[in-house]
Amino acid sequence: MTTEPDDPKIEQATSAEPLSRAIGERYLTYALSTIMHRALPDARDGLKPVHRRILYAMRELRLSSTGGFRKSAKISGDVMGNYHPHGDAAIYDAMARLAQDFNVRYPLVDGQGNFGNIDGDNPAASRYTEARLTAIAETLMEGLAENAVDFRPNYDGTLEEPVVMPAAFPNLLANGSSGIAVGMATNIPPHNLHELIDACQVLLKAPDTPDDALVDIIPGPDFPTGGVIVEPKDSIRDAYRTGRGAFRIRAKWAVEDLGRGQWQIVVTEIPYQVQKSKLIERLAELIQLKKVPLLADVRDESAEDVRIVLEPRARTVEPDVLMGALFRNSDLETRFSLNMNVLIDGRVPKVCSLKEVLRAFLDHRRDVLLRRTGHRIEKIDNRLEILEGFIITFLNLDRVIDIIRYDDDPKRALMAEDWGKPHLRAASEKDYVPPPMDGEGELTEVQAEAILNMRLRSLRKLEEMELIRERDALMAERAELDDLLADPRLQWKRIGKDLAEIQKQFGKSTPTGARRTTFADAGEVEEVPFEAMIEREPITVICSRMGWIRAMKGHVPLDSEVKFKDGDEGRFIFHAETTDRILLLGANGRFYTLLGANLPGGRGMGEPVRLMVDLPNDSEIVELMIHRPGDRLLIASTAGDGFVVPSDEVVAQTRAGKQVLTVKDGVRAALVRPVKGDTVAVVGDNRKLLVFPLSELPEMAKGKGVRLQKYKDGGLSDATTFVLAEGLAWKDPAGRTRLEPDLSEWQAARASAGRMAPRGFPRDNRFT
Missing domain, CATH: 1.10.268.10 (Topoisomerase, domain 3)
Structure with a gap:
C-alpha cells in the first residue's frame, strides 16, 4: 500500500525550515558535544570523559594498586561496553597514555608489558598488555561510595557513571591535558604536585593571593622528561596570569671529559613530547647536510635512561657554540604552548588563570x-x-x-x-x-x-x-x-589537612615527587653566526655549463685541466673559502645562495646545483660569484633594463631563492657585475657602445629597473662599470689589453642608442 503525498501523517512527520538554520543548529550540537564530551578537560578533576570512564571501569573491576593485573583488552572492552560507546582502539590508546611515565607526570595506570617508549614506538596490542590502577589514581576516586559526586545513567541507561571524580589532588595541573575542539583548543603542561599543594594551602589561608605570588610557589611546568625551561620569568608570569603563553624548553646536557684534550657532549634529558628516535634522525641529517659543521657524529647510547652522545668536529670547538647551533636547528629546544581552556563546573569553557584553576579545584x-x-x-x-x-x-x-x-x-x-x-x-x-x-x-x-x-x-x-x-x-x-x-573555617582547615596527607604521600620527599624540570637563563648559550662555526679553508669552486658544481680543496691553478661529464664543459672556476657565500643568478632573475662548506667535494664530477637550490630546469645559470658584504652590484636583463642593488639584498635564506630582477616573457637576466667606478659602459648585440654616468642608475632592492640602452633589434650583450678618468679597457682578439682613454665619442645620456664600438673591440661583444 502506497501513501499519498497529502497524507496527514507525512505532514506531521516533516517540517520546513531554512537550510542555514538546520545546518547551524546541527553543527552547534556537534560542536558542543565535541567541546564538552571529548576535547576539553573538567577543571575539577582534570579528566576528559574517556579517562574518567577508564578509571571508573578499572575501579569496578577491583584493579587496585595492590591487587593483580588484568588484560588491557578486558579493560577497554568493559569501558566500551558499559560507559564509552566508541572504538576500543581509541580507548586503549587513551589508557596506554595514562600509563606512560614519559607522557604523564603522575601515571594513573600501572601498566605491565610494552606500553610504548620515548622513541615513539606504539604500545603492544591490548591482548598482550595488562594494567591496574596506581595509588595516586585511587585518591582521585576516594569518596565515590560516599555520595561525594553526582552520578548519571550511562549511554544505554543500564548502569550509572560519575559525572566528575572527587579528585583528592589538582590533577588538571599535575598531569596536564591537551585537546582540539571546534573553534577552541586546550594545552596544559604538567606541574609538580608538591608545589601545587603548597599553592593551594596559600589560597586556603589567603583567598585574595594574586597570580604573581602563586608563580613564586609554582615557578613553571614540571615535565616528566625533565629538561630545562629558559623562558624569562616575566613571560611565565604573564602566561599564568592570562592563561595563554608558551615555554621554551631545552635539553639538559653536560660536557664529558675523555682525557688528552678530547671531550664530548652528553644529553641526558630531552624536551617534553619529543620522540628520541626522530631527534637522532634530525641530528644525523644536520651532519649529512653540513648545516652544523661543528658536529661530527651523534650516537644513541640510551638504555632505561636517555644518553645521547654528540661528538665535536675538533677539540677547539666551544661546547656552548655547538649547543647553540643545535638548539636553533633541532628539537633539542622546543616551545610548549599554554592554553588553559577548561570546563568550569563541567559546563562552561573558559580560558582560566592559574589562580582560577586552583580555585575551581x-x-x-x-x-x-x-x-x-x-x-x-x-x-x-x-x-x-x-x-x-x-x-x-x-x-x-x-x-x-x-x-x-x-x-x-x-x-x-x-x-x-x-x-x-x-x-x-x-x-x-x-x-x-x-x-x-x-x-x-x-x-x-x-x-x-x-x-x-x-x-x-x-x-x-x-x-x-x-x-x-x-x-x-x-x-x-x-x-x-x-x-x-x-563552620566554613573548619571545612577549609579539613581540606588543607587532606591535601597535606596527599603531599606527604606523593610529594617531593618521594622518589617520583621531586621536581624534574629545572630553570636557566637563555643567555647562557651564545648566539653565533653560521659562518663562525665553519673551519676556514681555501677551496676552488668549479661549475660546468650543465650546472654540475664541486669544490676542490685548496687554491688550484685556474687554468689546470679539469674533467667533466661527456658532452659537458667548464664554465665557472674561481678561488674561494669554505666560509664564503656563493651567489648564483638564474635566468629567471632570482638569486640563490650556496655555502662554500656545503659544496660537494672535488672527487668525481660533483653534483647538480639544482639539487641544492630550486632553480627551474628551463633557467640557465647566468652568473656564479662570491658574495662580498657591503658591495654593490649592477644587474641587467636582455631587454636592456637594469639597476644597482646592494649585494646584501640578494642573499637568499631558503632554497627557493630571492627574486631580484623582474623579467617577463621572452626576457631573461643577462648579467650581474660588481660596481667599480663612476661610469657605466653598455654594448648591445648591434655592437653599439654607450657610456653614461653611474649616477643615472637608481639603487633598488628589486624590480625591473630602468632602460640602460635603446635598441631597434636585438638586446643587451654586456655591461660594465669603470673609472672614467682611467679609461675603458678590454682585450682584443689577440689577447692583448687595449685601453681607450678618450670616450667622449660614446658618451651620451642613459637610454640612448650609442655608437659603433671602436676598432679592435672583441667580436663577442664582451668587455672581459
Whole structure:
C-alpha cells in the first residue's frame, strides 16, 4: 500500500525550515558535544570523559594498586561496553597514555608489558598488555561510595557513571591535558604536585593571593622528561596570569671529559613530547647536510635512561657554540604552548588563570567534603538507631526473648511493646546496674528487624558495653561533623589537612615527587653566526655549463685541466673559502645562495646545483660569484633594463631563492657585475657602445629597473662599470689589453642608442 503525498501523517512527520538554520543548529550540537564530551578537560578533576570512564571501569573491576593485573583488552572492552560507546582502539590508546611515565607526570595506570617508549614506538596490542590502577589514581576516586559526586545513567541507561571524580589532588595541573575542539583548543603542561599543594594551602589561608605570588610557589611546568625551561620569568608570569603563553624548553646536557684534550657532549634529558628516535634522525641529517659543521657524529647510547652522545668536529670547538647551533636547528629546544581552556563546573569553557584553576579545584573539594560529611552523618544516624534498639534489647532481655519465643508475629509485637521502663533481670544479675536508656517508647521497624537478626552469641554483658562505647563514639563524631558543616573555617582547615596527607604521600620527599624540570637563563648559550662555526679553508669552486658544481680543496691553478661529464664543459672556476657565500643568478632573475662548506667535494664530477637550490630546469645559470658584504652590484636583463642593488639584498635564506630582477616573457637576466667606478659602459648585440654616468642608475632592492640602452633589434650583450678618468679597457682578439682613454665619442645620456664600438673591440661583444 502506497501513501499519498497529502497524507496527514507525512505532514506531521516533516517540517520546513531554512537550510542555514538546520545546518547551524546541527553543527552547534556537534560542536558542543565535541567541546564538552571529548576535547576539553573538567577543571575539577582534570579528566576528559574517556579517562574518567577508564578509571571508573578499572575501579569496578577491583584493579587496585595492590591487587593483580588484568588484560588491557578486558579493560577497554568493559569501558566500551558499559560507559564509552566508541572504538576500543581509541580507548586503549587513551589508557596506554595514562600509563606512560614519559607522557604523564603522575601515571594513573600501572601498566605491565610494552606500553610504548620515548622513541615513539606504539604500545603492544591490548591482548598482550595488562594494567591496574596506581595509588595516586585511587585518591582521585576516594569518596565515590560516599555520595561525594553526582552520578548519571550511562549511554544505554543500564548502569550509572560519575559525572566528575572527587579528585583528592589538582590533577588538571599535575598531569596536564591537551585537546582540539571546534573553534577552541586546550594545552596544559604538567606541574609538580608538591608545589601545587603548597599553592593551594596559600589560597586556603589567603583567598585574595594574586597570580604573581602563586608563580613564586609554582615557578613553571614540571615535565616528566625533565629538561630545562629558559623562558624569562616575566613571560611565565604573564602566561599564568592570562592563561595563554608558551615555554621554551631545552635539553639538559653536560660536557664529558675523555682525557688528552678530547671531550664530548652528553644529553641526558630531552624536551617534553619529543620522540628520541626522530631527534637522532634530525641530528644525523644536520651532519649529512653540513648545516652544523661543528658536529661530527651523534650516537644513541640510551638504555632505561636517555644518553645521547654528540661528538665535536675538533677539540677547539666551544661546547656552548655547538649547543647553540643545535638548539636553533633541532628539537633539542622546543616551545610548549599554554592554553588553559577548561570546563568550569563541567559546563562552561573558559580560558582560566592559574589562580582560577586552583580555585575551581578547591571549591570542588569543599563540595565533596560537604557531601561526604552529610553521607557520614546519615550513616551514623542509621547506626545509632540500631544501637538504641540493641541497648533496649539488653536492658529488657527476658521480655525480648519471651516475645521472640512465643509470639506469632515477633516483629509486630516488638514494635507494639512499650519499652518505657526496663523489665527486671534475673536474680543472678541483681548486682549489675544497667546504664540509663536514652531512648524510651516504641521500637522502629529498623530496630525491630535488627533485633530479630541479632546472633545469640551477642547476648553478653561485654557486648552490651561495646555497644555503649560505640554509641558514645558515634555521638561524639556526629557532633564534630555538625560543627564541620556549620563552620566554613573548619571545612577549609579539613581540606588543607587532606591535601597535606596527599603531599606527604606523593610529594617531593618521594622518589617520583621531586621536581624534574629545572630553570636557566637563555643567555647562557651564545648566539653565533653560521659562518663562525665553519673551519676556514681555501677551496676552488668549479661549475660546468650543465650546472654540475664541486669544490676542490685548496687554491688550484685556474687554468689546470679539469674533467667533466661527456658532452659537458667548464664554465665557472674561481678561488674561494669554505666560509664564503656563493651567489648564483638564474635566468629567471632570482638569486640563490650556496655555502662554500656545503659544496660537494672535488672527487668525481660533483653534483647538480639544482639539487641544492630550486632553480627551474628551463633557467640557465647566468652568473656564479662570491658574495662580498657591503658591495654593490649592477644587474641587467636582455631587454636592456637594469639597476644597482646592494649585494646584501640578494642573499637568499631558503632554497627557493630571492627574486631580484623582474623579467617577463621572452626576457631573461643577462648579467650581474660588481660596481667599480663612476661610469657605466653598455654594448648591445648591434655592437653599439654607450657610456653614461653611474649616477643615472637608481639603487633598488628589486624590480625591473630602468632602460640602460635603446635598441631597434636585438638586446643587451654586456655591461660594465669603470673609472672614467682611467679609461675603458678590454682585450682584443689577440689577447692583448687595449685601453681607450678618450670616450667622449660614446658618451651620451642613459637610454640612448650609442655608437659603433671602436676598432679592435672583441667580436663577442664582451668587455672581459
